Amino acid sequence: MNTQNQILVIDDEIQMRRLLRTTLESAGYNVTLAENAIDGIRNAETHRYDAIVLDLGLPDIDGIEVLKKIRVWAQYPIIILSARTSEEDIVTGLDSGANDYLTKPFRTSELLARLRSSLRVFQSASSPNTIVTIKDISIDLDTHMIKKNGEQIKLTPTEFALLTLFVRNAGKVLTHNYILQQVWGPKFEGESQYTRVYVGQLRKKLEDDPNNPKYFITESGIGYRLIVEE
Amino acid sequence: MPALKESLGNSISRSASGQYYLAVGTVLCISSILYVFEQHLGYQTVSLFLLLVVASLSLIVRVAPVMVAATVSALIWNFFFIPPHFTFAIGLPQDVLLFFSYFIIAAITGILTTRIRARERHATALYTFTKQLVAAKNLDDVAEAAVRNISLFFNTDIVLYLSTLEGDIVTTPHPSSTMNTNEKEQSIASWAYWNEKKAGKYVDMLPFTETTYYPISGPRYPLGVIGVKIKNDKQFSVNQEILLHNFIAQIASTLEREQLNELTKRTIVYAESEKLYKTLFNSISHELRTPIAAIVSASEGLNEQTQSTARRKEFIDEIHTAAERLNRLVENLLDMTRLESGQLAPKLDWCDVRDVVNASAKKLEKELSDHIVNIEIAENLPLAKLDFGLMEQAITNLLHNASQYTPAGTKIAIKVLQREHELFITIHDTGPGFPAEALKKLFEKFYRVPGTKAGGTGLGLSIAKGFIEAHKGSIAASNHSNGGAMFEIKIPLNE
Secondary structure, eight states: OOSOOEEEEEOSOHHHHHHHHHHHHHTTOEEEEESSHHHHHHHHHHSOOSEEEEESOOSSSOHHHHHHHHHTTOOSOEEEEEETTOHHHHHHHHHTTOOEEEEESOOHHHHHHHHHHHHHHHHHTTSOOSEEEETTEEEETTTTEEEETTEEEOOOHHHHHHHHHHHHTTTSEEEHHHHIIIIIOGGGTTOHHHHHHHHHHHHHHHOSSTTSOSSEEEETTTEEEEOOOO | OHHHHHHHHHHHHTSHHHHHHHHHHHHHHHHHHHHHTHHHHOHHHHHHHHHHHHHHHHHHSOHHHHHHHHHHHHHHIIIIISSSTTSSOOSSHHHHHHHHHHHHHHHHHHHHHHHHHHHHHHHHHHHHHHHHHHHOOSHHHHHHHHHHHHHHHTTEEEEEEEBOTTSOBOSSOOTTOSSOOOHHHHHHHHHHHHHTSOEETTSSSSOOSSOEEEEEOOSSSOOEEEEEEETTOOOOOHHHHHHHHHHHHHHHHHHHHHHHHHHHHHHHHHHHHHHHHHHHHHHHHHHHHHHHHHHHHHHHHHHOTTOOHHHHHHHHHHHHHHHHHHHHHHHHHHHHHHHHTTOOOOOOEEEOHHHHHHHHHHHTTTTTTTSEEEEEEOTTOOOEEEOHHHHHHHHHHHHHHHHHHSOTTOEEEEEEEEETTEEEEEEEEOSOOOOGGGTTTTTSTTOOOTTOOSOOOSOHHHHHHHHHHHTTOEEEEEEOTTSSEEEEEEEEOOO
């Protein structure tokens, strides 16, 4: 990290705040803590941050509302934290502009990875690379040339559009509805069988073992994520 | 024949005056016939015939008409048959004796026979009623039989109030009652109930009503109140009162029987829920305490400065394992609560079953690291409408089970295929399998196979079953013919 990124943590549990501060500071971030929604929103309005870690279960204002309020002016990554049983909340959060999510309990390594990839996607969004390499796969977004182990792979236009979406959001979770809107258009909302079928085809063409995917990962009940790291 | 006799008896007994006409008419009729044959019979034989008529009448009509028949026949015999004819004077002294004997015998026969008849009628009614009560299967049956029999036999309207198992009177009449009541009537019924005394009409207590209320006494507290409203407004005779009390005594003992049944059932349910609560409490407090103890002692160990790096790593792993165990417990409890609340509505969406199985296997990567997992999924498997989260949890629980109760190196084979309109998932391990007696109880809440290692709540499989059934599917456990445990899941595929 060349410049220290400023992270705002909004969580009502003191133990979680302490732990997040320790974790993030030891990873080289500057951390500000807020213990409720009002405190968090005020902080976000008055200071400049590079990312926010937001707990959805806040005592004063619903986390989704906080997210929407901040999203109005802030473009930087917002990562939401939530309990396992509220998949719907997570999907709503992601569709309302959150960049990623973590379910409690989460591993610190996972939190750092999500934060890193969100920051990278955000900071490189202005100058996207046209040639992307994921291990043995190389993708040229300009010429539509895709190679795996040097061998050319042929994709249909829809598959290519889907792949482009994944590559541009590498590391970030994409909800079914987001994918459907971006690739097929707004009329296809709710038709998640399209994403399932086409992700299956991408896996067949690009994964080493389509039954045990390493790149195109399913996020239970939420959507997909393209893994590029490690 | 009995039916004919009964219908004849009924039609006659309906009007009181009809009975008198019948009695006097029969006597007159038979007397005229006897008068014709008097020369051949002799007047003493005539008296025997007349006695026969009176005795026969007593089989059909009530006491008063029988008495009239006895008197009329005695007078006729005296006037027309005993010499001198056509006077009430009696010539021979032995005939005076005969005349009075005739009258007394006729009266006694008549009275006794009607009384025996009444008793027989009462006994039959009581017998029929008791038989119905014995056949009653629940409190409602008893109430219905009571109301039906009393209202029919005593020609009354009936209102019946029962008591609750706790000994309070139910303030709304039982639905089988044949009349409506108002608040005033209900308060009289309540009085009769709480004081266990008769109240209402024909009674000193609260007589300003058309109905008489009889408490149904029980061993601990009254079992109810019967309100009786006589339709022809004629107070019961002593015999009828006695019979009604017999009826009520029968009702009381049957109600008591039914209430005891009900109480026993409740006690069993209560005992079961208490057992469940105890099991829950024991297993959960144990399941909570063990990892907490591990966290506490491992973190204390970490605090000691002298520990080597390797030792510190061990402590950290210990804390991690404990935390994961706690998390699994909380998730199981949450899942169980969702199932128990009965509000588990699967959010069905198109899913690739491959994804579901892989997600489960990935979740348990660490637990399954010592096992050889082989996932085999049919190539042309269609997408299925499933709740991803629920199905993933169900399969995770099954795999977790296999990881916990089979030795390291055990093979676990997961197969997914389509069979007609069903999704067919099998999970087969090469472990020791289940003891035969465990197979039936495997999916019961809190059931753990006896002799298995410590740790675990016995909830995992019952949650898996619940989640699969929420998809209208089924799960069965068996021992594979080649050894090892086998789970078969079937889920209907809706095209």
